[in-house]
Amino acid sequence: MSDSTRMVLHAFAALADLGEEIAETSDFEEMVRSALHVVLGAMGIRRGAVAEFDREHDALHFVAARGYDEELARDFSLTPRQHTSKGNGNGAGSLTHALQDFARVEHEVHDRFAGAGVEVVTPLVVRGELVGVILLGGKASGESFTQEDRELARALGRHVGVGLHNHRLLREVARRAEENQRLYESLKGSYNDTVRAFAAAIDCKDKYTQGHSERVGKYSEIIAREMGWKDEEVEAIAIGGYLHDVGKLVVDREIINAPYRIDAKQSSELNRHPAAGYEILRPINHPFADIPLMARYHHERPDGRGYPEGLTDEQIPAGAKIVSLADSFDAMTTDRPYRRRRTFDEVVADFRRNAGRQFATPVVLALCRALLKEARGETRPRQMMRLLGRDYVEERTLPALEQLIADLESGPHTTVMQA
Numbered sequence: 001m002s003d004s005t006r007m008v009l010h011a012f013a014a015l016a017d018l019g020e021e022i023a024e025t026s027d028f029e030e031m032v033r034s035a036l037h038v039v040l041g042a043m044g045i046r047r048g049a050v051a052e053f054d055r056e057h058d059a060l061h062f063v064a065a066r067g068y069d070e071e072l073a074r075d076f077s078l079t080p081r082q083h084t085s086k087g088n089g090n091g092a093g094s095l096t097h098a099l100q101d102f103a104r105v106e107h108e109v110h111d112r113f114a115g116a117g118v119e120v121v122t123p124l125v126v127r128g129e130l131v132g133v134i135l136l137g138g139k140a141s142g143e144s145f146t147q148e149d150r151e152l153a154r155a156l157g158r159h160v161g162v163g164l165h166n167h168r169l170l171r172e173v174a175r176r177a178e179e180n181q182r183l184y185e186s187l188k189g190s191y192n193d194t195v196r197a198f199a200a201a202i203d204c205k206d207k208y209t210q211g212h213s214e215r216v217g218k219y220s221e222i223i224a225r226e227m228g229w230k231d232e233e234v235e236a237i238a239i240g241g242y243l244h245d246v247g248k249l250v251v252d253r254e255i256i257n258a259p260y261r262i263d264a265k266q267s268s269e270l271n272r273h274p275a276a277g278y279e280i281l282r283p284i285n286h287p288f289a290d291i292p293l294m295a296r297y298h299h300e301r302p303d304g305r306g307y308p309e310g311l312t313d314e315q316i317p318a319g320a321k322i323v324s325l326a327d328s329f330d331a332m333t334t335d336r337p338y339r340r341r342r343t344f345d346e347v348v349a350d351f352r353r354n355a356g357r358q359f360a361t362p363v364v365l366a367l368c369r370a371l372l373k374e375a376r377g378e379t380r381p382r383q384m385m386r387l388l389g390r391d392y393v394e395e396r397t398l399p400a401l402e403q404l405i406a407d408l409e410s411g412p413h414t415t416v417m418q419a
C-alpha cells in the first residue's frame, strides 16, 4: 500500500470518528477544525475552509478556515435568488434543490475568493440537502487538482457533512425543547392566574373571610414543604388550597355571610360546598391530578366525624388532610363577625386536643415545626408570621409549642405521610 493510500485510509477512519463528535454541541467548531485539518493533511493541501449553508437565511456560515484571509472566510448572505422559489422552507429538499443551491454557493464563493486561491468547492450533501461546502486550494506538490482529487474530497466531505447535519438536527431539537418549555411555562402561568382569579372570586363572595383562600394556599404550601414534599407536589397543594372552597360559589350568599351562627338547615346547605367544589374542578384538566379531591375532602376528619363522606384517617387523601388543617388554622387565627380570633395559646391547645381526631397528627406536627422555625427566625421569608400579624406568636408561648411538638413526635400517630 502506498503512503498516500495509507494516509487517505487513515483520514477516512479519523473523519468517521470526528463525525460522531461533531454532532455533540460542546466543541463543534473545534471538531470541524480538526476534520478540516485531517482532510488537508490526507490530501496534501495548504488552504481550506468549511462553511455551513443556512438555507433558511440563504447564507454561508464559516465554521473553520486555514490558509485563507480571515476577512474573506467570514459569514455572508447569498445574492437573492431571481426566479427560483426559496424551496419548501422545512429544509428537506430534493437533490435538484441541493444542486441548485450548490451552483449558487459555488458561484458566489468563486466571486468572493477570486484570486485567493480557491481551486475546488466541494458540496456537503446529506439526504438531498446541501448542508455546507469545503473550499480547497494549493496542493503542496504545486500541481493542479485532478478529477481524482475532487472525488476524494467529495468522499471525505461526506463525513464532515454528516457531522454538520447531525449537529444541525441537535440544535433544532434543543431549540424545539426550549420552545416547548416556554409554551409550557406560559400555559402554567395562565393556569395559575386562573386559579388566583377563582380564589379571589370565592373570597369576594364571603365578605368576612377576605383572603382566606389565598392564605389557605400559603399555609398548605408551607406544611407540605415542611413534610418534605417535592416541588411539584407543593405547587399542587398550594393550588388545592386556593381552590378548596370553590364549591361555595353555589351556596347562597346569605348563608355564607350570616353574621351569626347558622342553623342546622343552613349548615347542611353550606356543607354541600366540598362536593360541589369537586364537581366544579373535576372536568378541568389540572396539571396535578389530586386537586379536585382536596376540595372534596377538606372537611373530612381522621376520626371519621367529618363530611361529606365520613372517611377515616387512611381513606383521606394526604393533600386533603393538609388543606383541612390549613383551612382550620386560618379560621382560628382570623376574626369572624361573631367572634374574635383565638390566641396562639388557644390554637396550640386546640392542636393538642384535636391531633389524631380532627386533624392528621403528622400534618399538625409539620405546621407546628414550621411555625416554631419562623418564630425563631430560622426560616426566611417569615410568611406565616407576616400573615398572622406581628406579635401574634409570642415568645412566651414557644415552650408550649415545643412541648406539643415533642409530645406529638413521641406519640403513636406520627406515621410518615407522603403525597
Ligand SMILES: [Fe+2]
Pocket (backbone or CB within 6 Å): 244, 245, 273, 298, 299, 327
Ligand atoms: Fe370549606
